[in-house]
Amino acid sequence: DAKxxxxxxxxCAEGRAANLPCNHSTISxxxxxxxxxxxxxxxxxxxxxxxxNNETNEMASLIITEDRKSSxxxxxxxxxxxxxxxxxxxxxxxxxxxxxxxFGTGTRLLVxx
Amino acid sequence: xxxxxxxxxxxxxxxxxxxxxxxxxISxxxxxxxxxxxxxxxxxFLVSFYNNEISEKSEIFxxxxxxERPDGSNFTLKIRSTKLxxxxxxxxxxxxxxxxxxxxxxxxxxxxxxxx
Numbered sequence: 001d002a003k004x005x006x007x008x009x010x011x012c013a014e015g016r017a018a019n020l021p022c023n024h025s026t027i028s029x030x031x032x033x034x035x036x037x038x039x040x041x042x043x044x045x046x047x048x049x050x051x052x053n054n055e056t057n058e059m060a061s062l063i064i065t066e067d068r069k070s071s072x073x074x075x076x077x078x079x080x081x082x083x084x085x086x087x088x089x090x091x092x093x094x095x096x097x098x099x100x101x102x103f104g105t106g107t108r109l110l111v112x113x
Numbered sequence: 114x115x116x117x118x119x120x121x122x123x124x125x126x127x128x129x130x131x132x133x134x135x136x137x138x139i140s141x142x143x144x145x146x147x148x149x150x151x152x153x154x155x156x157x158f159l160v161s162f163y164n165n166e167i168s169e170k171s172e173i174f175x176x177x178x179x180x181e182r183p184d185g186s187n188f189t190l191k192i193r194s195t196k197l198x199x200x201x202x203x204x205x206x207x208x209x210x211x212x213x214x215x216x217x218x219x220x221x222x223x224x225x226x227x228x229x
Binding site (some may be wrong): 038041087103104 | 202206218220223
């Protein structure tokens, strides 16, 4: 598995954009970057994923550098409910095989009023 | 929105007792997983299950663990003789097969197991 490196914690003011970085310098050509989050010991929740192009959905945007060695998850207008641990995971395509997710320690994002 | 449901939400048991944790995956999903998270630690993979058999298991998933899909809707994790170190939150997850979708895992809210 390609490994990822994330800062252990970050702070963000409510209403501001939260930019969560992830380094994955050993990512392979067919590996995707997935982001999940875990709110206070609840089950992890899928946020977004991408291969090489930037992606956006109703929850977040994912910016992947051209060399694919790093990425940034952007929560455009963070709310208190976005306080969670965010996991950046690199894995092969999830729609093939039995690909499990391997969770690291993630980034603990604290959104404050 | 469809969701993965788990029961019980919290179970307290004595060391050495058998425990069964139950999960109802999303109805059209075909891959099933169990993960666990010891308090303050990472979410750890235990086992994946497809087509009524284990497809992969971790070194944590030893002989005291077993999984079953007894009736086409439930997916259970059994711990035969619980140990203190089995105290953790256990998460069930499921995902749809392939077909152009993201294939993301949907997790339940977890079952907290406390072994005394």
